[in-house]
Amino acid sequence: MSIQNLNTFDPFADASKGADDDVQDGLVHIRIQQRNGRKTLTTVQGLSSEYDLKKIVRACKKEFACNGTVIEHPEYGEVLQLQGDQRENICQWLTKAGLAKPDQLKVHGF
Amino acid sequence: MAEDEAIFDPTLKKKKKKKKTTFDIDAALAEGDAPESTTNGLEDNEAPPAQEDADDNADIDLDFTKQKKKKKKKPFSTDDLEAALTDIKDETGAGEGGGQDDEAIDDNFDLDFNKLKKKRKNKKNLDEIMAEVDDKTDDKENVDDNAITWTGSDRDYTYEELLNRAFEIMRDKNPDMAAGKKQKFVMRPPQVVKVGAKKTSFANFTEICKMLHRQPKHLLDFLLAELGTSGSVDGNNHLIIKGRFQQKQLENVLRRYIKEYVTCHTCKSPDTILQKDTRLFFLQCETCGSRCSVASIKSGFQAVTSKRAAIRAKTA
């Protein structure tokens, strides 16, 4: 009985938040980087590999009117890269599209 | 209503009941919580019914003792609340004063800083504090309501209510305990100066590290990871960061750092120690003794932002 009860509770659920060393922690990291001049770059790391990132980038480019690309990284997997500060946009879009929950989004930068 | 009173006049008890719009006292006490608070308010405002109460005979008094208590308690708690509020206001006032002191010091340090900017920042901080105060008073009100809801009744109390009650007692007993009052944390604003066109200097970086009791390297790692850039501490203990950043942007990052790595996650006290244990950092609180792991600093994916031609030249 008690074991069955335990099944509904994942004892390591909160451990995933305690950041270890890989991207499979369920969090989507949204970062911003400065380029030359006033230009910036937004990167989205940690989207599930189940998703078709190419499709996502196509939709984002259209939606935010910016350029973007998918970069294959040996450690972090497929990373979405968008031109400009799209942090607000991508957060809203990911939540609206149901691809990530708001508490899974971790926005970095200033 | 007047007719009702006439009918039920002989026994004042019943009249009371009628007011409660319930049938017997037990029920009134058990389920009359919501209407009770409204009638309480009414009676508090209107003198006549209260006087009637006082004139009533003893047995009514006995019947309604619990209620009476409650009535007594209500104004009490609101008084408390007001007292707490004024306390808090005083505190924020003091906080403002402190901030201005800081300003003065800063002005001595660095004359380039125009006061207007700092004023604005200070104001913002104050607004935040005020918002917090508002939140807190709201909380307190809720707690008060919750705490009394079941006292007179037969029903089982809920977990939430018990919890609130425990917290309320805790706050009452030690008014200056950290769990009851949020300790304010006065931060000196970062002094940010442009260095040429592409770099930013964070002049009081080491000073802020000392204030936060954190290793400069830890804060440095965090800042650089968050800003997605590179940088280093120069000979004058200034942090030189690649890229252009404004004071308020660095303030945001610092605020996040303080939230995650300085203030206790349980009691919000800034009196904490950051320890590295195996691969994880732990935040040990000196006030409440709580200890919890904090997120490790990772810069994660870094996009290539420098000229590709230059990279090719370097690697080739």
Ligand SMILES: [Zn+2]
């Ligand atoms: Zn603590």
